[in-house]
Amino acid sequence: MEYNRLGKTNLLISRVAFGGFRLSNIGSEEEAGKIVRKAYEDGINFFDTSKKVSESEKILGDALYDIRKNVFISTGTNAKTSSEIKQDLENSLMNLHCDYVDLFQFETEKFIPVPGGADKIYDTLQLLKINGKISHIGIVTTNLETAKKAVLSDLYETLQFPFNMLSSEDTIELVKLCEEHDVGFIAMQPLCGGVVQNIPLAFGFLHQFESVIPIWGVESQEEMNQIMYFYEHPPVIDEKFHEDVEKIRMFFN
Numbered sequence: 001m002e003y004n005r006l007g008k009t010n011l012l013i014s015r016v017a018f019g020g021f022r023l024s025n026i027g028s029e030e031e032a033g034k035i036v037r038k039a040y041e042d043g044i045n046f047f048d049t050s051k052k053v054s055e056s057e058k059i060l061g062d063a064l065y066d067i068r069k070n071v072f073i074s075t076g077t078n079a080k081t082s083s084e085i086k087q088d089l090e091n092s093l094m095n096l097h098c099d100y101v102d103l104f105q106f107e108t109e110k111f112i113p114v115p116g117g118a119d120k121i122y123d124t125l126q127l128l129k130i131n132g133k134i135s136h137i138g139i140v141t142t143n144l145e146t147a148k149k150a151v152l153s154d155l156y157e158t159l160q161f162p163f164n165m166l167s168s169e170d171t172i173e174l175v176k177l178c179e180e181h182d183v184g185f186i187a188m189q190p191l192c193g194g195v196v197q198n199i200p201l202a203f204g205f206l207h208q209f210e211s212v213i214p215i216w217g218v219e220s221q222e223e224m225n226q227i228m229y230f231y232e233h234p235p236v237i238d239e240k241f242h243e244d245v246e247k248i249r250m251f252f253n
Contacts, residue, residue, distance in 0.1 A: 001043025001231075004210060007184030009136045009157045011072055011102065015207075016231050017046040017186070019217035024055035026219055029062070035221050036063035040071065042228050048074045048160075048186070048215050050107070051092045061096035068098060074186075076105035076140055082124040089133060104134035105160060109143045112150050122155065138184070147174055151183050163187035163212065165205035165245055179211050187214040199226060201245055204235035 003012040018039045026032040036047070036059070047064065049057050057075065064071055073096060077088040093099065104125065106113060113122035128134045138158030139150040147161050151174070159178055163171055164187070178185040191202055206214045216227050235241055 003045070004213065005184075006046075006186075006213060007157055007178070007211075008182045009103070009184055011046075011136070011184075013046045013072060013184075013213050014044045015213065016042075016044055016227060017048060017213050017215045018044050019188075019215040020047055020049040020056050020060045022056065022217050022219045023049075023059040029059050031221075032059045033063040035218060035224055036060060038221065039218070039224055040064070040067060042224075045070065046072045046074070046213065049096075050076045050105075051088045051095075054091065054095050057092055057095035061098065065097045072102040073098065074103035074105060074138070075101055076107050076138075078107040079121075080119075082120040085121060085124050086128070089128060093133070100132055101134050103136045103138050103158060104128070105138040105140045105158070107140040108146065109141055110146055112139070112146060112153065112155075114153065114155065138186070140188075144170055144174065148177065151177050151181050154181060156183065158184035158186055160186040160188050160215070162189040162192070163206070163214075164190050164192045165202050166192050166249060175209055175212060185209075185212050187212050190214040190216060198244075198248065200230055200235045201241070201248065203227070203230040204237060204241060205245055207234050208237060 002015045004015055006013045023032045047060055049060050075092045077085055079085040079088050089104065113119060115122050125137050129137060136157045138160060139156045140160040141147050142162055147159055150156050151159055175185055187206060190206055206212055218224050
């Protein structure tokens with residue numbers, strides 16, 4: 001497994017990241033836990049979830065409890081007040097069986113918390129960081145303009161944003177902007193919510209961007225095996241590859 005630096009966090013993150021949002025959809029907690037552990041054994045060290053899916057948080061926490069020091073866990077909140085953020089974090093820490101999370105992400109579409117704001121959200125995040133409850137602060141959004149503003153603010157260490165082979169040139173420019181500002185780029189929806197069916201092409205497209213960490217949502221061991229196979233046997237990036245990608249992009253755009 002290759003490991004890349006996640007922007008200014010300086011965390012060395014596996015180039016394949018595990019999206020744990022749908023763990024609660026798997027047949028049993030035992031089965032879900034085995035998939036998480038197999039991912040870890042295959043070299044994955046970054047596991048992403050959210051307080052929106054507390055059951056998945058609990059499954060992830062159970063599976064990683066005894067190897068917590070060897071992995072990086074991220075979760076997030078869309079809370080609107082300082083007190084709600086604190087409560088969301090405490091609930092997540094309890095679900096994950098942790099006393100801190102490596103990355104705490106604020107989920108937003110238009111509002112970007114800033115220091116000294118009347119909402120006190122950013123100041124609360126900073127205080128939680130000072131107190132050792134969170135190690136790094138990130139933003140999650142699907143709004144391009146919000147994403148740009150967050151990166152340009154230099155207040156956030158990571159950005160999680162939709163990025164896949166159907167993404168526009170504006171999104172590719174956003175990736176470059178993150179590189180310029182040393183903001184870690186976490187790609188959600190690598191298959192565009194299931195629209196993209198050609199996994200080798202989707203994987204190969206993202207693998208071209210060394211600074212991008214894709215979050216692959218997993219619901220079965222078969223899916224995990226498939227993702228790891230394409231990591232170990234990435235497609236050749238040649239003229240035909242680019243032609244095939246462009247055909248799919250043209251079809252959907």
